[in-house]
Amino acid sequence: MRTIKDMQNGDTATVVRVHGTGAVRKRVLDMGLTKGAPIVLVKRAPLGDPIEIKVRNYSLSLRNKEAEIVEVE
């Protein structure tokens, strides 16, 4: 399963499914990472974590741990 965490800087992808449970999953969905949403991985923070992505025309940052639950293709 490929997730946002596996993407390289500048990669584009489409969200397939959000795994995980509870509040974290709901938050990820609320922020617009739903099925079919196109995303771009902008960069990683200086120490490799968190990650900055572009989704639905805005910049969102999330940690590797949250990036791991978002399956992409």
Next chain:
Amino acid sequence: MTTIALVGNPNSGKTTLFNKLTGSSQRVGNWPGVTVEKKTGKLKKHEDVHIVDLPGIYSLTPYSPEEVVTRDFLSEETPDMVINIVDASNLERNLYLTTQIMEMGVPVTIALNMMDIAKNRGIDIDAGKLGKELGCKVVPTCALKNEGIDEVVKAALDSVGERPSHLRFSDETEKCISEIEKHIEARNNVSTRWYAIKLIESDSLAQTVFENKIEEIAPYIQNLEKTLNDSGEAIIADERYNAIAKIVGAAKTDKGECKTTLTDKIDKYLTNKWLGLPIFAGILFVVYFFTVGNPEDAQWYNFGAYLTGMLNDFIGGPVYEGAVEWLTIANVDPVLIGLICDGIISGVGAVLGFVPQILILFLFLSILEDCGYMARVCFVMDRIFRRFNLSGKSFIPLLVGTGCSIPGIMATRTIENDCDRKLTAMTTSFIPCSAKLPIISAFAAYIFGGSPLIAVFSYFLGIFCVLLSGIILKKWRTFAGEPSVFIMELPPYHAPKVWNVIKTTLDRGWAFVKKAGTLILLATVVIWLLSNFNWSLQFTEDINDSMLASIGNAICSIFVPLGFGDDWRFTVATITGLVAKEAVIDAFALLFEDGNFAGFITSAAALAFITFNLICAPCFAAIGAMKRELGAKGAGFAVLYQCLLAYALGSIVYTIASVAYGDPINAANIIVTAISAIILVYVLAVKDPFKIIHRGIPAEPEVI
């Protein structure tokens, strides 16, 4: 009486609109969640219309306390109208919230803000078409430039009482919603549709409301989840975003120009892999270089300290002397002259002198907040802070806390994770606030020959204690919750709005002046009276006969292990620090000639004194702020923890410093240091050091 609620995403320009609507001065910032409490004002030119500014949120999920505040207000107080501020440059995610509010059944008017930014990015939105598709009025506005404000008000007041429409989802979902609606009834004017959707999402609050219906409706939800092969919450989020995409598609034309925004270009450097951290360190250095310093010999470019030095000279010179002269000519009783000049003018003056320094620090902080850099600080610092069980978001309260702990503690509300939030609220006051700067400056000047290293020591000590507490407290059961989450928007940069920045700075500065005029004035008078009268209420020239001396003598032995327990005046100063940290200096000004305590304390004991006073319980006002965030029990725990930690570290610092200076150490110090060190090492090394204490205490229920 009509109530209009302002709701919108963080950074949508909501607070700016609130200011325009009410004419009030509200703090506006450019990092998620500046409005931490709901604020009310009266609509300009409409005395009978109340405007309530609710915290900026992304969704009506009870995810952070801010979202709960907004949701409770909408469902329980049912405002007559919601003005929903929508950022036109970020339409889809903003409408995600809009459509949820409309589902509740509250009439909504949309203020389509930041149209200019959208246009710059080549996005064109047909407001009329958008309104038609959504089923509510949409008014284009530019809150900053005062455009469209009257139109929004008119549209909102005209539509009070109208029932809003709602999104239509796929047939399967709609069927499930209507089945659930048959089993539940509306609550507090909130539509059954809204509750039905929340139940599909397994929303915890909705489930509590309809506790006895859960079993009845479960089959419908399971059926839907099976048909669409996903969980309820994901189905609703997908459907909502899909429906919104359709609406936006009809109303928006994206010319696709200008894909790299200015923000992207700036972030190329500010959050750069190699430059991100050095630039942040550089910015901090510049801010504190211009602010903090020794007022006695500051150069002009050290604005804060320089102006403070000037003001101190003015108050201590012309003001003091003028007052003495004038009162003597007026034949006022010498005791009263003493109270006014040596008491009030010296004491309150010592505190007021720091106003320029504080104003400049707050000016820098509000510029950083307003332009959008704070969110990048979280992004850059998160990895480091997480190692100590805190989140990058903890950094903002700490940074604001360098100005004043109270707004810092309040800013912890933007941290969604309950444990991170509590931890940060408990540790914010470790960071030297501007009121502690006078203590640091005074010790640097009188004991350490103006060495800047004392300030460095203080800030490092503060950060050290924050990180240390992250590790220690995480082992305490209350804080050992689920691992924290970091999902944060990085808002676009914008030039700081001059008026907002000035307003924030002045508001915070004024709060400081107000404190000097009330709490500190009172403390000054009390200390002066206690230090100039004996127990038979007779005026005494010798301070050692005073009531204060005997009170101080009675308790000062507590501080013998920290090296400053021999002179009662340091104990008294420490206690007055509870009123306000500035009052420590205020006490020195009253208790020592010219406030100069050199020769009464050794260098090692001075370091222990600084350590204890910086780390122990903050002032009453900050304890009050902690009580609001943590509850009475939590704040009590925090104060106890802070005092114990301060005592332990104070003792350890005294031992180390004494050895370094070659001073003799007292036996009490050795015992306290040994015990402290053993406890600290044990707590840090053992996995569950509080097992014995925890046994018998039931785990606290998790508060959302």
